[in-house]
Amino acid sequence: MNPIEITLIAVGLAMDCFAVSVACGIGSPAMAQKIAARIAVFFGGFQFLMSVIGWSAGYGLRPVIEGVDHWIAFGLLAAVGAKMIYESMRGEEGRNLDPAKFAVLIALSVATSIDALAVGVSLSLIDVPILMPACVIGAVSFMAGMVGVALGKRFRHIFERKLEAIGGLILVGIGVKILIEHLSA
Numbered sequence: 001m002n003p004i005e006i007t008l009i010a011v012g013l014a015m016d017c018f019a020v021s022v023a024c025g026i027g028s029p030a031m032a033q034k035i036a037a038r039i040a041v042f043f044g045g046f047q048f049l050m051s052v053i054g055w056s057a058g059y060g061l062r063p064v065i066e067g068v069d070h071w072i073a074f075g076l077l078a079a080v081g082a083k084m085i086y087e088s089m090r091g092e093e094g095r096n097l098d099p100a101k102f103a104v105l106i107a108l109s110v111a112t113s114i115d116a117l118a119v120g121v122s123l124s125l126i127d128v129p130i131l132m133p134a135c136v137i138g139a140v141s142f143m144a145g146m147v148g149v150a151l152g153k154r155f156r157h158i159f160e161r162k163l164e165a166i167g168g169l170i171l172v173g174i175g176v177k178i179l180i181e182h183l184s185a
Contacts, residue, residue, distance in 0.1 A: 070183070
């Protein structure tokens, strides 16, 4: 997997973080920069950790599912992408929550990083080493968190759902590409 594909996956995964961060900024326009930074650190950190955990789980299962690994990778990426598109249409994520509270921040971090767990499994199934992708995923999610809060405070609810849908489309597209590559090989 090349660096552009890894970056696109990271951007796709970061759309959940971005959308929730925008919602946090909208809900708390007077949010301190310290809280915005904490949101970004938690989102980036959880995205990193969950992708590594998913990769580890998938790597352990690899000998058992080697013959259908490309179908599983496609299915996971397509399901995560479809879920993101669906949630973007509902538009309820992250509203009316106080991210300054530790329990709320943990819940938001876990909720936005479940997709990274599935992507980590997918990466292990196609034999991609995890360190570089996990770092890119974490860094992009961190930046998405910082930018999302700032934009949410400033623009209040203009782009949030559209970006989450775009992230979902990116993940579905990469899943289709993996499937095509393996079926045509």
